[in-house]
Amino acid sequence: MAERCPTPDKKRFATAEAAHAYALQRELALDTLLHPYACTCGWIHLTSLPQVPPRAEADPAIVNALRHASHDVFAEAVEADASGRADMPARIALRAPRIRGRWITTLRAINARLDREITDRPASPAWRQRAEVFRHHVQARLAEAERLRDRERAA
Known part of the structure; x- marks a missing residue:
């Protein structure tokens, strides 16, 4: 449904x-x-x-920087991608196979946090609508990440 x-x-x-x-x-x-x-x-x-172009090549330096980034820095990059604030090279790098597992784990954590905040936080309808739209974008990125992972596993 x-x-x-x-x-x-x-x-x-x-x-x-x-x-x-x-x-x-x-x-x-x-x-x-x-x-x-x-x-x-x-x-x-x-x-x-x-x-993001389907077969775009990620810049190895950006992938490596994200791979070694702290949890908070990586989460900020993932949130920037989901909210449309990330530049294209960073968006492409997040989709690189070397960090895809971390991308998926971080998206799941952000989605869970948003679920808790939307459920537990007394907030205005305007805040709730913005939070639900952002959660929608996070869920869309998570579905994309899982599709990419599944395609790679099937290949």
Whole structure:
């Protein structure tokens, strides 16, 4: 069963093709690229966040820096990726096979922390909505990381 949409104000599409066709029309008016993505609610939405190219090569220096980073520094890089604040080289590096396990573990920990905060913290509806949207992005990154891991294991 599909979850409640964390971004109910976004336009929804039944297929990625329909979303892409709409994006092409809107990109000229908005002067920004739009990318379809599958939401946890079951619909397709659009985002302006650039997608990581499927076969992008990670910079070994960035991968090594992340591999040896403290827990807090690594978690900040993962949160920056999920919130759209990370630059593309860092986003690509997080997806490198050498640190994928750490990426998955950190995403799971962030997701668990967000679940606790959303459940336990008395907060305004606006805070709760922002937290749920961020949790949605973390869950999308976790699903992506697990797909990458599973594809690599199957190869």
